[in-house]
Amino acid sequence: MSKRPSFSTVMLWLGLIFIYLPMIILVIYSFNASRLVTVWGGWSVHWYVGLLDNTQLMNSVKRSLQIAFFTATAAVALGTLAAFVMTRIKRFRGRTLFSGLVTAPLVMPEVITGLSLLLLFVAMAQLVGWPAERGMVTIWIAHVTFCTAYVAVVVSGRLGELDQSVEEAAMDLGARPWKTFLLITVPMIAPSIAAGWLLSFTLSLDDLVLASFVSGPGSTTLPMEVFSAVRLGVKPEINAVASLILLAVSVFTLIGWLIARSAEKRRSQPPAEEEAITWQAVIDSRRN
């Protein structure tokens, strides 16, 4: 039906090629049989085979996964609360500061956040004796702080477009605020909470700068491991590790997207709307 693709469509495709081509090339070269990264020597998987025996690498993978899991869980709890405060509680002391604190970690250069957190931990160790040594807990705290901002933005977007009448109805019918929140609000925003969890998980898995600042000896994460190897140049083993990370994260992202999409579909189906209308009628009749 259309004749010539518009300028913006061409740009979109060029942009997408620009975004994906380097990653595709990386994955292809991870299957290169040649030791030389630039010379193609046929297909081979032998760079992948050795990875499992690399205990140092495997340990850092395990550590990173643990930190990412606990980070995502805590960031979802804190971020959802923060989003709730920003969208539902319009007036309280220090609201401006609060919303500034929630969004600032999104843009703050990581070297500044990393340095300042490390100095905090050192000062705390001097004052109260905790944390005695830096490691997984300090990395977890740093990641939670950073990921909470992302969760808050994702969740508050959803909370903002939510029909509040159902919450109001539950409260009118005598539900306590906490009960209303857990039984009404949380199920309605569940997809964005799931998306926030997955986003935090991958962000934590990916972080190099914060972890480098606040980690101690013996708590090297996967990105730190990869970074020190990458600094020495391009190597086929790293191509293999990098490809696996790309694969893992893509799978997570896809799952997150599928969850969000199925929720979207469920919402836009007519029965759901009818149901909402019926509920509205019930609420109205109760009020009179």
Added chain:
Amino acid sequence: MKMPRLTPPGRFWVISVPYLWLFLFFLLPFAIVLKISFSEAAIAIPPYQPIFQYVEQKLNVALNLGNYIFLSQDGLYLSAYLGSLKIAFFSTLICLLLGYPMAYAIARAPKEKQLVYLLLVMMPTWTAILIRVYAWMGILSNNGLLNSVLMGLGLISEPLQILNTNTAVYIGVVYAYLPFMVLPLYANLVKHDHSLLEAAMDLGAGKIKAFWSITVPLSKTGIIAGSMLVFIPVVGEFVIPELLGGPETLMIGKVLWQEFFNNRDWPVASALAIVMLVILIVPLALFHYNQAKEMEKKS
């Protein structure tokens, strides 16, 4: 009907839990950085001298301005700040020029496709930035893919030196931050009312004129949000200049890192961070003001 409210004690807890966390682990640390930037480096654990000392019922406060004077006198730091600002500025500009048409195309696509395009643009930002920058190392190096292709086509006779130059840094930064420009622009452009454009065209404006006088001004908040999401983090960027840049690349994030990890001079690193924050206060405030305005419009 009035919106049901949380009871005061519940309200207090809901607000204070995230507030306390962010205060303790985000705001307070800056105060400590500020404090340490005024102390002197020392061979100790931790490697700086205390500012406050309470000796013989006297509180001695020793504010050492030496770090800041040192920063202003050594040309290296000044060039690093200017280098960061320059790279951040031009990268933001390139991202805007590339990202605007992309966001526009997504916003104009059918609803079903929009989600797919958005996912395609956003997915890389959720994946390791380190890995994606590393991918460029293999492409841009002297015997890398780009040079092989160019030489194979006969366009150049000897490899171009791209890796370890500022050009590589620009490529890496634009590559890594382009999605952060596209997303807020899309969020803005998708809300536009098409009838305004039609009206402008009915009144005789050309396609381009209508675009410039309607679409661009309406997308101002999106442009500001996107530009700040790119500009601010790029100023402090460390990974990209470290892996793709060369000796000519002077960026403040890299200098801070070296000062901290290689020279172990915590006070100078802190002073560098404070000056960086002062430089970023205007863009940060602009970003925050812009966000608040957007939020207000929504509610």
